[in-house]
Amino acid sequence: MEKEKGGLGLRKLVPLNKALLGKWIWRFACEKENLWKQVLLAKYGQEGFGWKTKKVNGSFGVGVWKEILKEKDWCWENMAFTIGNGTKIRFWTDLWCDCTVLFQRFPHLYGMAAHRNVTIEEMWDQNVGPGGWDLRFVRDFNDWELDMVGNLLHVLRGYRLTSEEDVVYWKGGRNGQFKVKEAYNLVVNTVANNFLKSFKKEGGNSRIVVSCVAAKRNINCKGGLIELEGSFCRGKKEKDMKVYPVVHPWDSLEGKK
Known part of the structure; x- marks a missing residue:
């Protein structure tokens, strides 16, 4: 501690x-x-x-x-990635964008992706003005899917490739x-x-009870001995005895499984 x-x-x-x-x-x-x-x-x-x-x-x-x-x-x-030239980071499956993995945040678009294992560099078009994202999908979008694409582009808007190498950070x-x-x-x-x-249960209100194997209620020192009273204590123990904490699920103390 x-x-x-x-x-x-x-x-x-x-x-x-x-x-x-x-x-x-x-x-x-x-x-x-x-x-x-x-x-x-x-x-x-x-x-x-x-x-x-x-x-x-x-x-x-x-x-x-x-x-x-x-x-x-x-x-x-x-760990996550900071993008540089984008050659060593997977666009969809690595953690680099807005503290989220893109295929988890946009699973529907990931399912439509033409190439799911591409690097960031392969999704970047340097020939479009100062450079821009070249997102490739297997079909045209339905009207109800356009908002998803807009949200993805919104997430990507602050990221650009550089000449530096990709790096990882903690x-x-x-x-x-x-x-x-x-x-x-x-x-x-x-x-x-x-x-x-591990003690959480659905629909239940489980509690944890921490006791001691040598559960002490009162400690009385008599000469070289310590006298313990409690439900788990019998007789006398030496002064240098060890008291070990034990954790019980509340339900187990009530006889439930």
Whole structure:
């Protein structure tokens, strides 16, 4: 627990380990010509224009990169692209525009797209004045679909290609950079939120009861012993005993399943 909340400021090992491994996912996506990255690309092959390696297969031993790749999902959920020349970002399926993936925001138009796996560069026409979007679909639009196209163009209006390279950034980081401390907090908060969601039930009003295995109601110190009273306590325990918190779904305490 953080010192600000009355704790010792010690970090939990599992979230810290995930954050440290996640940093390598970030570094692989960001760093260009590092030797270690070139070795991994040569060994496993590339995916996504070199932002990722392909999945590591093999049942013998535990490879370091194989373990690191277990953290790629939550890492990429918190990464997005800044467009440059548009050659390494997928127009429809990568996260680059207005904090949303276009095929999720416009699924109907995505279904009509002439090419669904195109890059941003392939959807940009440099020969139209200062440049503009060249959206290609398999058929003409019905009247009721024109608003969708207008909304898509409205979303795209502030984006233009440049001569710079495409880059990736960390959505929750300062200046778009990955920091272990921020990633650690993200993992801890995600675990806590998922834990609470696991008790949510439709149409119900579930509660969580936190007790102690050695549930203490009153603590009496007598010599070298601590006397505990409570529903889970019997007899006397030594002073250095450990009290472990246990979380029970309220329904389970009522005998429900």
